[in-house]
Amino acid sequence: MRSILLISSFATALNAASLHPKSDFKYLVTFGDSYTDNGRLNYYGSHQAHGPPPGVLPAETNVTASGGLTWPQYVRGSTGATLYDYAISGATCDNNNVARWAAFMNANFPSIITDEIPSFKNDRKTALYRGVTAANAVYALWIGTNDLSYTGILSDSQVAGTNITTYIDCLWSTFDAIYESGGRRFVILNLNALQLVGLYRPQSDGGAGDNQFWQNKTLYNQTEYAQKMLEYTTSANTIIDYGVPFNLLVKNRWPGAKIAIFDIHSFITEIYNKPKNFLEPPYNVKGFFHHCDVNGANCQDGPGSLDSYLWYDELHPSNKTDSLIAHEFIKVVSGDSKFGTYWGH
Numbered sequence: 001m002r003s004i005l006l007i008s009s010f011a012t013a014l015n016a017a018s019l020h021p022k023s024d025f026k027y028l029v030t031f032g033d034s035y036t037d038n039g040r041l042n043y044y045g046s047h048q049a050h051g052p053p054p055g056v057l058p059a060e061t062n063v064t065a066s067g068g069l070t071w072p073q074y075v076r077g078s079t080g081a082t083l084y085d086y087a088i089s090g091a092t093c094d095n096n097n098v099a100r101w102a103a104f105m106n107a108n109f110p111s112i113i114t115d116e117i118p119s120f121k122n123d124r125k126t127a128l129y130r131g132v133t134a135a136n137a138v139y140a141l142w143i144g145t146n147d148l149s150y151t152g153i154l155s156d157s158q159v160a161g162t163n164i165t166t167y168i169d170c171l172w173s174t175f176d177a178i179y180e181s182g183g184r185r186f187v188i189l190n191l192n193a194l195q196l197v198g199l200y201r202p203q204s205d206g207g208a209g210d211n212q213f214w215q216n217k218t219l220y221n222q223t224e225y226a227q228k229m230l231e232y233t234t235s236a237n238t239i240i241d242y243g244v245p246f247n248l249l250v251k252n253r254w255p256g257a258k259i260a261i262f263d264i265h266s267f268i269t270e271i272y273n274k275p276k277n278f279l280e281p282p283y284n285v286k287g288f289f290h291h292c293d294v295n296g297a298n299c300q301d302g303p304g305s306l307d308s309y310l311w312y313d314e315l316h317p318s319n320k321t322d323s324l325i326a327h328e329f330i331k332v333v334s335g336d337s338k339f340g341t342y343w344g345h
């Protein structure tokens with residue numbers, strides 16, 4: 001009985017790869033943090049921590065946390081898809097699990113469950129979504145960098161009683177909400193290889209010292225914390241790998257839906273290991289381009305071109321890397337990426 005179930009799940013996975021119509025990608029709806037935000041936090045920052053009214057899109061920026069465009073903007077540029085981006089810099093999945101204070105707003109950074117999903121649900125009822133169908137819209141979720149961060153689980157700063165499993169459950173709750181609103185095509189981008197970013201890499205291996213995202217890093221055992229970050233991200237990604245087919249196929253949690261897992265962790269690691277296949281010479285995968293003081297002020301860029309860098313700053317992929325993520329994301333949606341795992345009914 002057990003082997004029959006395994007064989008049938010395997011077949012389901014293979015079939016799903018060919019069920020992504022290459023032409024039917026008219027809308028991209030994104031949820032996440034600064035890896036994805038194209039200007040939404042700016043709106044909250046200038047409107048007393050409130051989001052835009054239903055049916056109104058905030059102004060976009062072309063200088064995001066990547067130093068330029070962010071990956072969904074590149075996806076839109078390449079595919080012509082309409083983009084609705086709910087991602088907010090600084091966001092966690094749910095402020096009821098990990099909340100992070102944004103002093104400039106005198107409020108917590110908005111989170112997916114408390115702000116991004118309610119905004120999406122309100123917009124969903126407006127003319128913005130008139131042409132959106134289950135078949136022509138792809139919903140992308142990339143969240144967790146702040147949940148696991150030094151201001152989150154890494155320093156045991158989560159709400160008492162919550163943990164990595166709570167973060168994972170929030171991913172499934174996010175899919176529940178999108179599914180309820182008619183979404184059927186999901187891409188989950190897993191956790192970045194955070195042990196490689198300057199923020200968590202030890203200084204002995206070219207990482208940053210005290211910085212705007214971790215102001216007293218030099219007081220810690222940096223090798224231990226890089227290893228913890230590797231443990232957290234790889235363990236959470238393994239739970240995602242098993243959790244998607246379990247919820248979708250065994251528990252039948254989202255009947256009729258298709259989900260692709262985009263293994264960003266491996267994709268970024270590939271850029272790190274083989275930069276000449278991706279970046280402009282002279283390749284720089286250990287340093288970063290944008291250097292600021294611990295208050296995020298007095299910033300200086302370079303040396304060289306941002307196109308040579310894997311990372312923009314201590315935490316964020318460069319906009320060259322975001323263009324590569326976008327290129328691979330489009331292959332994931334088409335069912336053509338070796339970094340995609342596909343599940344569906």
Ligand SMILES: CCCC(=O)Oc1ccc([N+](=O)[O-])cc1
Nearest residue numbers: 033034035065089090091145146
């Ligand atoms: C990928 C998660 C890191 C993140 O969200 O970083 C940021 C947090 C806050 C700001 N901000 O307040 O401008 C920017 C990036």
